[in-house]
Every structure is written in structure tokens, then in C-alpha cells.
Amino acid sequence: MAKKQFKAESKRLLELMINSIYTNREIFLRELISNASDATDKRYYNALHEGKSGLNRDELSIELAVDKEARTLTVSDHGCGMTKEELEQNLGTIAKSGSLDFKQNNETAKEDVDIIGQFGVGFYAAFMVAKHVEVTSRSMEGDEAWCWRSDGADGYTVTPAERAECGTAIVLTLKDNTEQDNYDEFLQEYRLRGIVTKYSDYIRYPIRMPVEKSRMVEGSDKDAEGKDKTPEYESYTEVETLNSMVPIWKKRKGEVSEEEYDRFYQDKFYDYEAPLKVITSSTEGLATYNALLFIPARAPYNYYSRDFEKGLQLYSSGVLIMDKCADLLPDHFSFVRGIVDSQDLSLNISREMLQHDRQLKLIEGSLEKKIKNELESLLKNDREKYETFFKEFGLQLKYGIYSSYGGAKDLLADLLLYTTSAEKKYATLKEYRDRMKEDQKYIYYAAGESAAKLDVMPQNERLKEQGYEILYLTDDIDEFTLKAMREYDGKEFKSTSDDDLGIDNESEKEEIKKQNEDNKDLLACVKDALGDRVSAVVLTSRLKSYPVCLTAKGQISLEMEKVLNSMPAPEEGKIKAERVLEINAAHPVFAALQKLYPGDEEKVRSYAEILYTQALLIEGIPVEDPIAYTNAVCALMTGE
Numbered sequence: 194m195a196k197k198q199f200k201a202e203s204k205r206l207l208e209l210m211i212n213s214i215y216t217n218r219e220i221f222l223r224e225l226i227s228n229a230s231d232a233t234d235k236r237y238y239n240a241l242h243e244g245k246s247g248l249n250r251d252e253l254s255i256e257l258a259v260d261k262e263a264r265t266l267t268v269s270d271h272g273c274g275m276t277k278e279e280l281e282q283n284l285g286t287i288a289k290s291g292s293l294d295f296k297q298n299n300e301t302a303k304e305d306v307d308i309i310g311q312f313g314v315g316f317y318a319a320f321m322v323a324k325h326v327e328v329t330s331r332s333m334e335g336d337e338a339w340c341w342r343s344d345g346a347d348g349y350t351v352t353p354a355e356r357a358e359c360g361t362a363i364v365l366t367l368k369d370n371t372e373q374d375n376y377d378e379f380l381q382e383y384r385l386r387g388i389v390t391k392y393s394d395y396i397r398y399p400i401r402m403p404v405e406k407s408r409m410v411e412g413s414d415k416d417a418e419g420k421d422k423t424p425e426y427e428s429y430t431e432v433e434t435l436n437s438m439v440p441i442w443k444k445r446k447g448e449v450s451e452e453e454y455d456r457f458y459q460d461k462f463y464d465y466e467a468p469l470k471v472i473t474s475s476t477e478g479l480a481t482y483n484a485l486l487f488i489p490a491r492a493p494y495n496y497y498s499r500d501f502e503k504g505l506q507l508y509s510s511g512v513l514i515m516d517k518c519a520d521l522l523p524d525h526f527s528f529v530r531g532i533v534d535s536q537d538l539s540l541n542i543s544r545e546m547l548q549h550d551r552q553l554k555l556i557e558g559s560l561e562k563k564i565k566n567e568l569e570s571l572l573k574n575d576r577e578k579y580e581t582f583f584k585e586f587g588l589q590l591k592y593g594i595y596s597s598y599g600g601a602k603d604l605l606a607d608l609l610l611y612t613t614s615a616e617k618k619y620a621t622l623k624e625y626r627d628r629m630k631e632d633q634k635y636i637y638y639a640a641g642e643s644a645a646k647l648d649v650m651p652q653n654e655r656l657k658e659q660g661y662e663i664l665y666l667t668d669d670i671d672e673f674t675l676k677a678m679r680e681y682d683g684k685e686f687k688s689t690s691d692d693d694l695g696i697d698n699e700s701e702k703e704e705i706k707k708q709n710e711d712n713k714d715l716l717a718c719v720k721d722a723l724g725d726r727v728s729a730v731v732l733t734s735r736l737k738s739y740p741v742c743l744t745a746k747g748q749i750s751l752e753m754e755k756v757l758n759s760m761p762a763p764e765e766g767k768i769k770a771e772r773v774l775e776i777n778a779a780h781p782v783f784a785a786l787q788k789l790y791p792g793d794e795e796k797v798r799s800y801a802e803i804l805y806t807q808a809l810l811i812e813g814i815p816v817e818d819p820i821a822y823t824n825a826v827c828a829l830m831t832g833e
């Protein structure tokens with residue numbers, strides 16, 4: 194059976210395309226300027242190729258002109274222009290890209306030119322704002338000029354025209370204003386300037402526009418006698434270049450001063466402080482891109498809130514595609530700001546398509562490695578600066594490990610810092626590991642409100658005295674992060690509140706087991722007094738000078754209980770750690786309890802309350818019944 198061609202309703206197709214590809218109509222100007230830049234590149238390349246000299250890039254400007262009365266906006270260039278056939282092929286066929294053909298036919302053109310177009314659809318964006326489009330063009334190949342005219346969906350005409358030199362002028366007659374849409378905005382100088390600097394600032398040819406200015410009429414500030422008077426002003430027109438042309442990220446690092454980078458960052462990302470670190474990266478191969486990244490000196494006020502939007506600016510050959518491309522940055526490095534410019538991406542690509550873009554994934558992977566290496570070298574070579582960084586953004590790194598269930602551990606573990614019991618300053622896990630005692634089985638940690646509080650926590654006392662170092666976890670996320678990591682370099686993390694810290698020898702273990710056994714009834718009496726506030730009461734050897742401490746059995750520690758319960762949840766959804774009251778078997782307080790039992794159970798019960806409350810106070814957990822506690826202490830003091 195003969196194969197039939199699909200039929201397309203070109204009018205509908207054009208409408209569909211215009212309305213689905215672009216979400217923002219101001220980008221029509223970006224498209225036309227990119228086309229003008231491509232055409233100029235082609236002309237320049239051709240001249241080079243044919244050995245013609247005398248073509249100066251700076252003279253090949255792209256010009257914008259506005260006629261407010263006629264409501265037209267003209268974009269013209271001195272590029273390669275189009276023949277009659279090319280006008281028909283390129284502008285008469287949707288998705289036909291002369292630029293892509295050019296790129297494919299001129300593989301060597303890569304270094305000299307930076308062709309942007311490839312999909313053959315950008316031009317039609319003009320119809321988002323124009324009711325009528327006229328393209329007058331003269332090709333560099335001949336001396337005839339032609340004019341292509343169209344009102345959009347209904348087709349086009351091509352007729353002979355006049356033009357003195359090669360190039361193209363596109364005249365857009367803007368759509369009529371409606372109640373919802375005001376197209377006159379595209380006749381305003383400040384608006385056009387804004388669009389050019391937003392999207393086309395780094396087009397390599399000057400984009401010029403006549404700009405209305407005002408100046409004082411010479412001598413008008415003095416009267417005939419030479420005395421000051423109110424001056425008169427006159428308006429005049431001056432042609433200005435709107436774009437800055439050379440993207441700073443395309444310059445080599447040595448060519449740009451630190452101040453230039455800082456100024457660029459502060460202007461572009463509205464930060465009043467210079468960045469903590471500038472990262473430049475350019476890669477060729479699977480993912481070809483230039484990147485200029487910055488680590489801010491301070492976390493933005495909304496950084497740790499839902500409002501914060503991560504992302505890098507994404508450019509394709511110097512033309513802005515997206516202001517905040519989230520897919521370029523993994524969450525754990527969401528604090529990084531900056532720019533990525535890749536030739537391999539298309540301008541017309543939508544946000545949805547970008548998410549699945551393989552190229553983008555490759556760039557993200559490569560940037561992730563680069564950022565990690567830069568942070569590592571900062572840690573190694575400028576510790577002070579790194580610590581400043583960590584104070585601002587360390588939480589995000591920890592969160593990265595936690596939220597990936599440990600998946601990001603290899604990438605991030607060596608970037609973490611913790612204060613420890615040994616020196617009251619930051620240590621990396623590797624530094625801790627290197628300092629571990631020879632027979633040390635675990636990496637010890639204690640979680641609490643502050644290093645000062647952890648330093649006097651009963652359960653840390655004996656470990657510290659025996660020369661074991663303890664990581665002090667003071668951020669809510671810390672314990673969750675370590676649990677997600679489970680171990681570092683073959684050593685498991687162990688909470689200092691854990692049952693078995695691995696420091697007791699066999700005879701010590703036996704001894705405490707025996708003491709628990711011998712005092713079973715007394716401990717049961719204390720447990721009974723405390724009811725289900727604790728799940729067990731035991732004698733311990735972990736304490737030295739303190740009489741009691743509270744620990745937790747199972748996966749949820751007391752600190753985790755605090756953190757989890759600080760989040761909004763219904764009362765019945767509150768999480769409870771399995772609390773264990775540990776009593777120091779060698780403390781005189783325990784000897785006092787032993788004297789009371791058996792015989793004075795009433796007093797044992799009252800002491801149990803006091804000891805439990807003391808343990809809560811030490812842990813920083815709110816006391817459940819302060820009045821009862823005060824009464825019990827008073828009774829104790831008065832010997833009642």
C-alpha cells in the first residue's frame with residue numbers, strides 16, 4: 194500500500210507552536226536578535242573563509258529602531274541575508290533551520306562562530322506580538338533584495354524589494370492593544386533595553402538603538418549679565434550599545450580580576466557582599482559547557498525555608514534560556530549561584546523538556562564533582578574560610594546525607610565538621626578517625642543543645658576521662674545524619690548513651706551484671722515508683738561523679754525524641770523514646786537507697802522521684818511536675 198503523507202493544518206500548527214513553545218512573549222526579541230547574530234556570524238565566517246579581509250566585527254552591529262506612530266519595531270542586521278529561495282525555505286517552512294544546515298555543512302566554523310539557531314521555530318515567536326511581519330533581505334550571494342510579508346497564520350508573500358547592502362531588516366507591526374494586553378510596551382526604550390540585557394547581553398555583536406536623552410542647552414544657565422538662572426533642557430537622540438557583549442565566564446580565569454568577578458556576582462545576584470569563593474569550569478567532551486559559579490559568603494535570609502528556590506542561570510551560546518534552572522544543582526549544593534553556558538542546548542526547549550535532557554544531567558554530574566573538589570581544596574588550603582562556609586551552609590550538607598538515606602555519604606562525609614570533646618574547635622571525621630585510640634571500636638558522639646552542655650553530660654564523663662574523643666552534635670539534624678551514614682571508614686558511630694560502649698572489660702561487665710542481679714528488688718521498687726515514665730531502671734558503670742543519667746533503648750534517642758516532637762504533630766502522634774534511668778552503682782546515693790530498702794519503701798519512692806527529675810534536668814528535658822519535685826526536695830531537707 195502506498196504510504197501517505199501526514200497532512201498538517203499549517204495555520205493551526207503555527208498557532209499551537211507559538212503558544213506552546215513559549216511561555217513568555219518578551220522572548221520574541223531574543224529570538225530575532227539571536228537570528229541576527231547567527232546571520233552576522235555566517236557572513237563573518239564566509240568572509241574569513243574566502244580570504245576577504247576588511248570586515249570588522251564591531252561594525253557588524255544589530256540595530257533596533259522604534260516608530261511609535263506607526264507602532265513598529267525593526268530589528269536589522271548586516272549579516273548574510275537571504276535569497277528569495279532562502280526566504281521561502283527558512284521562513285516559509287516551520288521547523289526548517291538554515292542555521293542548523295550551516296553548522297552541519299561547516300564543521301570547521303566552530304571556533305570562529307557561535308551559531309545559536311537549530312530548530313527553525315524561533316522566528317515565529319514574532320507573531321506573539323506582531324500582527325504583521327515584513328522581512329526585507331539581501332543575500333551576500335547576490336544583489337537582489339526580496340521582501341517576505343506575512344500576517345501570521347494565513348500564509349506569506351515574497352516580492353522584489355530594495356536594499357543597498359546585504360543583511361536583513363525585520364519590521365514588526367505590533368498587535369492592537371486590548372484590555373488585557375498592552376503591546377505598546379515593546380515600543381518603550383526602557384523595556385527593550387531591559388529585554389536585551391536580560392536575554393541577549395552576551396551576544397557578541399553590538400546591539401544598538403537610538404536612545405532619547407536630555408541635555409542642558411549650552412549657556413542657558415546664565416543670563417545676559419552672567420548670573421545663574423534656571424537652565425533650559427533639550428532632548429536629542431544618541432545611538433547606544435545596549436549589550437555588554439563578552440560574557441565574563443568565557444574569559445580565562447587569569448584575564449579577570451578578583452574585583453571584576455566580585456562586582457559581576459554582586460550585580461547579577463543582588464548580594465551586598467562579595468562571594469566567599471569563585472569557581473570557574475569549562476569542559477569539553479560529553480558535556481560541553483562553561484560555568485561560573487559562586488559560593489555566597491552568607492546564606493540568604495530565606496535559605497533554610499520553603500521559599501528558597503535553587504538554580505543556576507542557564508545560557509545557550511550566551512543567550513539566556515532560564516533564570517533558575519534547578520536541574521543543574523543537586524539539593525546538597527543548592528547554595529551555589531552562578532551561570533552555565535552550553536552550546537549543546539536549544540533556546541526553545543521548555544522547562545518540562547529540560548528535566549529530561551540528558552545533556553543537562555551530564556552537566557549536573559560534572560558540576561557536582563567540581564563543587565565538591567573546590568570545597569575540599571578550600572578545606573585543605575584555607576581552613577578558616579571553609580569554617581565560615583560551613584557555619585552558613587554545613588546544615589545543607591548534613592541534610593544531603595540524611596535525605597539521601599546515606600546515598601550522598603561518599604560525596605559529602607569528608608566535608609562535614611563537628612566540634613569535639615578533645616579540642617573545642619571543628620574537626621573533620623577523618624581527623625577524628627586519625628586521632629582514634631588504637632583499641633577504639635567506635636566513633637563516639639553525644640547529641641545535645643550546645644558543646645558546653647555536652648561537655649558536662651554525665652554519660653560522657655568516663656569516656657572522656659579514659660581519653661576517648663566524642664563528637665558533639667548540636668544541630669537537630671546531626672544524629673539523623675550519622676544514623677543515615679551508619680559508619681565512617683569502617684568505624685561505626687556510637688552514641689555515648691548506648692548500652693554497650695565497648696570500653697568495659699569482661700570482668701567489669703560481669704561485676705555490673707551481678708550488682709544488677711543482687712539489687713533486683715530495689716531497682717524494681719524504683720521502677721514501680723516511676724511507672725511508665727521509664728521502661729527500665731538499671732545500675733551502670735558508665736557514670737563517674739554523677740549519681741544518675743537518662744538514656745534511651747532502641748532507635749530513638751532522647752535528642753531525636755526532642756527534635757521529632759518539636760515538629761507539628763497531633764498529641765497522639767508524639768514520639769516517645771524508651772527511657773532508661775541509670776544509677777551509678779558506685780555513688781553514695783545508691784548506697785543510701787540500699788540502706789532504705791527493704792524497710793522504708795515510701796522513702797525509696799520519694800528518692801526515685803528526685804533522682805528521675807535530676808536526670809531530666811541534666812538532659813535538658815522539661816520537668817513534668819516541678820511542684821512535686823520541690824516538695825520532695827524540701828521534705829528531704831527537713832528530714833521528714
Ligand SMILES: Nc1ncnc2c1ncn2[C@@H]1O[C@H](COP(=O)(O)OP(=O)(O)OP(=O)(O)O)[C@@H](O)[C@H]1O
Pocket residue numbers: 224228229232270272273274275283284289290291292293309310311312313314315316317361539540541
Ligand atoms: N536575520 C536573518 N538573516 C538571515 N537568515 C535568517 C535570519 N533570520 C532567520 N533566518 C533564517 O531562517 C531560519 C529559521 O529561523 P528560526 O528563527 O525560525 O530558526 P533557527 O534560528 O534556525 O532555530 P531556532 O528555532 O533554534 O532559533 C534560520 O535558520 C536562518 O537560516
